[in-house]
Amino acid sequence: MAREDSDQSGPRHVAIIMDGNGRWAQMRRRPRLFGHQAGARRVREIVEACPDFGVKYLTIFAFSTENWKRTQTEVAGLMSLFRRYIHKEMQAFKAENVQVRFIGDRVRLDAKLRALMDEAEEITADCTGTNLTIALNYGGRDEVARATKRLAQDVKAGRLDPEDVDEETLPKYLDTCVLPDPDLVIRTSGEARVSNFLLWQSAYAEYEFIDTLWPDFTREEFGRLVGSYGKRDRRFGAVKA
Numbered sequence: 001m002a003r004e005d006s007d008q009s010g011p012r013h014v015a016i017i018m019d020g021n022g023r024w025a026q027m028r029r030r031p032r033l034f035g036h037q038a039g040a041r042r043v044r045e046i047v048e049a050c051p052d053f054g055v056k057y058l059t060i061f062a063f064s065t066e067n068w069k070r071t072q073t074e075v076a077g078l079m080s081l082f083r084r085y086i087h088k089e090m091q092a093f094k095a096e097n098v099q100v101r102f103i104g105d106r107v108r109l110d111a112k113l114r115a116l117m118d119e120a121e122e123i124t125a126d127c128t129g130t131n132l133t134i135a136l137n138y139g140g141r142d143e144v145a146r147a148t149k150r151l152a153q154d155v156k157a158g159r160l161d162p163e164d165v166d167e168e169t170l171p172k173y174l175d176t177c178v179l180p181d182p183d184l185v186i187r188t189s190g191e192a193r194v195s196n197f198l199l200w201q202s203a204y205a206e207y208e209f210i211d212t213l214w215p216d217f218t219r220e221e222f223g224r225l226v227g228s229y230g231k232r233d234r235r236f237g238a239v240k241a
């Protein structure tokens with residue numbers, strides 16, 4: 001999908017693993033939630049920078065399917081932060097022509113949060129600027145498992161022939177079905193791992209692992225990473241003539 005479309009020199013779709021909020025707070029001897037609040041405040045600046053850097057799609061990892069393993073205090077604090085954040089920001093995103101979408105399994109999220117997610121998607125549905133996708137209770141393996149379940153249901157119901165299942169069919173069942181694949185995946189906080197983010201979609205993405213903790217990530221650093229992407233030679237397995 002994204003491969004043919006990404007012949008512009010910069011990345012069309014950037015995905016970010018926003019990591020390091022806890023350590024940022026710890027360095028200041030504050031509770032982890034203080035770091036998450038500071039992290040949430042960084043999002044707007046990066047979203048607003050996208051049009052200036054030619055980034056049409058921005059996908060951010062806010063909460064993973066594994067993050068439920070954290071303390072009840074942290075999980076409840078994060079859920080409350082997501083509710084407040086979406087409530088507060090959705091009008092601003094609409095005003096800035098940002099189309100908001102969520103990926104991940106909503107079933108485990110509380111009804112109030114789910115209603116806010118639906119509302120944010122609805123009121124920004126006609127926006128034509130940056131496509132912001134927020135991964136909330138998202139896990140790449142969980143997404144593939146859910147997709148496979150729906151695909152199997154289609155086979156069982158006679159809507160899909162198993163012979164037709166290929167690399168084009170399967171992604172239509174993923175949460176990201178309307179999005180191009182990410183060109184560039186950035187992870188902050190010095191960890192060089194993927195932590196279950198966009199496993200299928202990032203097969204040929206370029207990666208940047210940077211030491212900055214997410215609450216310190218700025219528009220300038222974002223611009224620098226987007227700029228250095230243009231110098232990379234993406235070969236997709238082929239040999240350049």
Ligand code: IPE
Nearest residue numbers: 018019020021022023062063
């Ligand atoms: C990322 O920051 C935010 C979430 C995973 C919700 P962390 O909370 O993982 O911060 P560190 O990695 O502990 O510093």
Ligand code: IPE
Nearest residue numbers: 017018019061062063064195
């Ligand atoms: C990945 O960060 C998830 C998010 C940024 C939402 P984690 O902090 O949960 O990942 P690990 O535990 O270091 O792999």
Ligand code: MG
Nearest residue numbers: 019020021022
């Ligand atoms: Mg972390």
